[in-house]
Amino acid sequence: MTDNSKNNEYIRPNSPLGVKGASKHNIITPIKDSEDFFIVNPLYKSADIISANEIEMLKNNLDQNGDFAERGYLVNEAKEKKDFKLAYLDFTEQRESDEVQLFFVPNYSCNFACSYCYQEGYNPVQKAVTNEVIDAFFNYINTEFAGRRKYITVFGGEPLLPGDNQRKMITRIIEKANIAKLDLAFVTNGYTLASYVELLNTASIREVQVTLDGTQEVHDGRRYLKGKQPTFDKIIEGIDACLAAGININLRMVVDKENIENLAPLSLFAIEKGWTKSPYFKTQIGRNYELHFCNSTPEKLFDRATLYEKMYEMLKEHPYIAEFYKPAFSIAKYISEHEELPLALFDSCPACKTEWAFDFTGTIYSCTATVGNKGDELGTFYPEITKNETAIESWQNRDITTIEECKTCDVALACGGGCASVAKNKNGHPNSPDCRPVKELLSLGAAYYLK
Ligand code: SF4
Ligand code: SF4
Incomplete structure (x- = not known):
């Protein structure tokens, strides 16, 4: 050897x-x-x-x-x-003792009209969350997940909408989380972020995930307000304000064939801003993909293998991208950084195991991929607690030992069976494979x- x-x-x-x-x-x-x-x-x-x-x-x-x-x-x-x-x-x-991530959606409404938004197809109920529902959510998770390590991620729609009512609602969530001694994370488009920093500082914030799809022109061509107004400058202001206040930023660039070339200029932008040197700054790349509904044309979307191949070529041509973002390439990055392998991955989908999602209507879902999607409801936490145990079990029992195709697959312990929601959409039930191009990525x- x-x-x-x-x-x-x-x-x-x-x-x-x-x-x-x-x-x-x-x-x-x-x-x-x-x-x-x-x-x-x-x-x-x-x-x-x-x-x-x-x-x-x-x-x-x-x-x-x-x-x-x-x-x-x-x-x-x-x-x-x-x-x-x-x-x-x-x-x-080990999973029994892993931390649970609980998503809470206080509203599906949003001030953005992104060119590729998958939630557009949901026809969201435009209703505000009530204090009663917030309290019921905390009662439910404090009982249901008692003794488990856990934190809450506030998700949308857009959770940090402008306006007094939204601020009051976020204040209540923060108060309840502080009483329960739970960390909070927020997933936001970042437009009003700067104005929320003072309020966020009253919570124990794990991180704020903000989406930035490129440098000014590219970002503003994809992620704009409902009236098509640009959003880039306000988001940059929000990121700067968080980093200055010591709030962790997880910058997410959603990529497809239309903006991938901008990964290099965006990396340079972040380096020049000094963000990449901040201990409070990290990044992720989100692949724009078809979920239940997609506003993008499929020709624009990357499959996983092609996207990573493209990133490999870009990293060779512009090595500084690595200062901004380093792709995992399946478990290759982990091996290089830890000089050992991660635990064998019997299941890559945390849905209904270490991840759950809840929305302001009082409904329970498996995760962010299903929250708000008709037909994916698993129960309610308000006005009363109900559970569809059969449906929950079908998510919980899924792993590479139950999916027929995975049982004989040589890459199973690095793949973990993929995403149950994607598998369900493709094959009609979650106990089916969502194959990952493990060999291509490891190569x-x-x-x-x-x-
Ligand atoms: S169903 Fe997909 S999106 Fe949801 S937790 Fe599993 S892997 Fe993640
Ligand atoms: S590649 Fe496909 S068959 Fe193999 S473990 Fe992953 S989901 Fe299962």
Whole structure:
């Protein structure tokens, strides 16, 4: 195997007894722009850069130095099954103690009319949340999730709308969260953010997620007010005000084929503003994709593999983008930063497990992808508590051990089965796959981070 000092530090599996054949969980992919291959085994937490010759040896079960067995690439089938079961138990046990993210939607209305808004298709009820509903929400989560670590993310529509009533409502949410000693996060378009900073500072704020789709012209061409007025300057003012006040900003750029080229200029803009040096600043890229309803034309949208391929090329051409945003490339970034593998991913969808969503009508949903969508209701927390246990269980039972296609998939432990909501929309029920291009992403990630 390629002697890569980093690789040698990865956690090694115990040598399996009675070596028989290649592990079902070997993920092997040619590395982009290289003759070599990347082999990853999430069950045994091994990863190596190996040659074509070594791949041939592995295929033929040739293990001259015992390295393949030592790394878990060659295993005894019975032992592998047992190790899989044990790792699954670890995964589910660990999730029991994971923090729960509870989304609360106080309104679906919004002051923006973004060119691609998926919520446009929801025909939202234009009604204000009442104090009674806010109180019922806190009563519900304090009882239902008693003893669980948790925090609340206030979501919309737009939660930070202008106006006294909206401010009173946010004040009440903050007061209730402070009493319950819960952190709050906000997802906002950022238009009124600067004017909310003082109020937000009375809460324990985990982060404020703000969407900025590019530099001025590009952003203003996509994310404008209902009357088409520009929004860029006000958002920048809001981000600056939060960073100055020590409030964490999670800047989200939603990309498709129309604005991806602007990732480089936006990175430069953020670097020049000094944002990327702030301990309170981080970023994410959101892929514009079709959910239940989509205002974008499908030709504009990227599939995952093409988007990451594009980002790989852009990072090579403009290396400074990495100061602003570093793609995960499946688990490649994690491996390079931690010099070990993450836990095997038996389930990538937190819906109804460590994520729930609630709206101002008193309805319970699985997550942000389903909140407000007709047909995806799972129960109510107001005016009375009701639960559709069968529907909830269908979300909760979904993982790579229950989805037929995932049971025999070699990338399953890095994919985790994808998004249940996307799978449900595509296949009619959540217990179906939403495949991730794991090999394509690892190929790019190994080239970018590990070569
Ligand atoms: S259904 Fe999709 S959006 Fe919702 S929690 Fe699962 S992965 Fe996330
Ligand atoms: S969703 Fe698709 S790629 Fe992911 S584990 Fe299942 S079958 Fe494999």
